[in-house]
Amino acid sequence: MIKEMVLIYNPAAGKNKFRKWMRVIEEKLVAADFNVTLVSSTSEPKSVLKLAKAAADSGVQTIVAAGGDGTVNEVVNGIMRSDKRPVLGILPMGTTNDYARALGVNKNPLDALNNILNRETVEIDIGKANQDEFFINNAAAGKITEITYAVPETKKNRYGRLAYLLDGLKMLPKLRPTNVEITFDGERFSGPILLCFVNNSNTVGGLESLCPPAKINDGYFDLLILKKSITSKIVFAFLVIKAWHTP
Numbered sequence: 001m002i003k004e005m006v007l008i009y010n011p012a013a014g015k016n017k018f019r020k021w022m023r024v025i026e027e028k029l030v031a032a033d034f035n036v037t038l039v040s041s042t043s044e045p046k047s048v049l050k051l052a053k054a055a056a057d058s059g060v061q062t063i064v065a066a067g068g069d070g071t072v073n074e075v076v077n078g079i080m081r082s083d084k085r086p087v088l089g090i091l092p093m094g095t096t097n098d099y100a101r102a103l104g105v106n107k108n109p110l111d112a113l114n115n116i117l118n119r120e121t122v123e124i125d126i127g128k129a130n131q132d133e134f135f136i137n138n139a140a141a142g143k144i145t146e147i148t149y150a151v152p153e154t155k156k157n158r159y160g161r162l163a164y165l166l167d168g169l170k171m172l173p174k175l176r177p178t179n180v181e182i183t184f185d186g187e188r189f190s191g192p193i194l195l196c197f198v199n200n201s202n203t204v205g206g207l208e209s210l211c212p213p214a215k216i217n218d219g220y221f222d223l224l225i226l227k228k229s230i231t232s233k234i235v236f237a238f239l240v241i242k243a244w245h246t247p
Contacts, residue, residue, distance in 0.1 A: 003062065005029065005036045008048055008075055010067030010093065012154075015145045017093040018066045020187060021109045024161015025066075025091070025094035025118035028110075032117050034062075041071065052078025055086070069137060080126065080134045091118040095163075099137040104215055124216050125200055137215070138204050142195035142226070143175050177227075184223055195226040 005030075009018045022038070029036045038056075041048045048065075052075040055063050063086050065075040072090055079088065092100035104121070105112050112139050128134045155163040177192035197204060199214040199222040214222040 002033055002035050004049075004060045004061050005034045005059075005062040005064060005089075007038050007064040007066060008051050008055070008071070009038065009091075010041045010071045012047070012073060014069040014093045014095060015158075017109075018024075018091070023152075025109065025113055028113060028117070029072060041067070046074060046077075048074035049081070052076075053081045054078075056082035056084050059084060060086055061071075062116070063088055064089035064091060066091040067166050068092075068094050069096060069098050070094070072099055073135065073137070076126065076136050077134050079134075087119075091116075096205045101218075101221055102137065102203040122217060123231065125219060125221075127198065127200060127221060135198075135200070137199075137201050139164065139198040140196065141180065142193055145175040145195065181223070182223070189225065191227065193225055193227055195224075197224040198222075199224060 007187055009022075009023075011019060026038065027034060032186060036166040037055075039051050041051070044050075046178050048067075048071055052063055056079045063075060063090065065072045066190060071094065075088065090103065090104055090105055092107055093109070098104075100107070100112070103124075105115060113114075127139060129135065129139050151163045155166075159166065175194060177194055179192050180190070180196065181244065182189045182196065186198065201216050202211050202214045204210045211222050211224050216217065
């Protein structure tokens with residue numbers, strides 16, 4: 001029986017990693033009786049989200065995200081905007097691949113593909129923020145988060161995790177606390193912070209066990225707050241670990 005699949009890939013992720021594996025991945029999917037449509041992301045904002053929603057709306061059985069955490073997150077957001085719920089597959093092709101590691105997906109593309117072919121599925125928790133934005137790994141607030149968004153794809157492809165350290169060092173003197181008010185489990189926190197994580201897994205920003213209790217399907221989110229008392233040396237250490245951590 002032929003099974004329908006849409007595979008959405010980020011051609012720039014992980015030093016163009018997917019292009020190196022494209023042919024063998026497509027051959028294995030066809031051999032496993034998948035009618036697979038390969039679709040590339042574009043420079044258009046939220047192109048992956050739109051592609052994923054269109055694929056889900058079409059009734060396809062499986063949507064595979066081939067890229068980094070950003071690609072996976074956009075695919076999830078596209079699916080969640082549809083009334084249909086295809087199975088999500090992940091081929092980790094990015095710089096850190098946090099969520100794939102939290103799932104236990106092997107970083108080798110062919111091993112990860114076997115997870116999909118064998119239908120090794122799990123149910124996952126999904127968070128919602130700002131009314132129409134969804135997340136599966138973590139949501140973050142605070143000035144430190146700007147480092148992740150500031151690093152261009154070309155620099156990540158060239159320097160890998162070191163790119164976060166290089167750009168982070170430039171931003172370090174400019175870090176200022178943000179005043180927040182957070183309500184959780186009947187409690188309330190109010191004050192200045194440098195960083196706040198709402199975690200759905202224990203793998204964040206290339207760091208494993210940053211929030212050990214967090215699990216992807218326990219029905220809870222875990223809150224981590226770094227107050228303004230954190231020193232620049234600790235922030236620097238955070239960046240160094242992020243840059244050199246080995247998955």
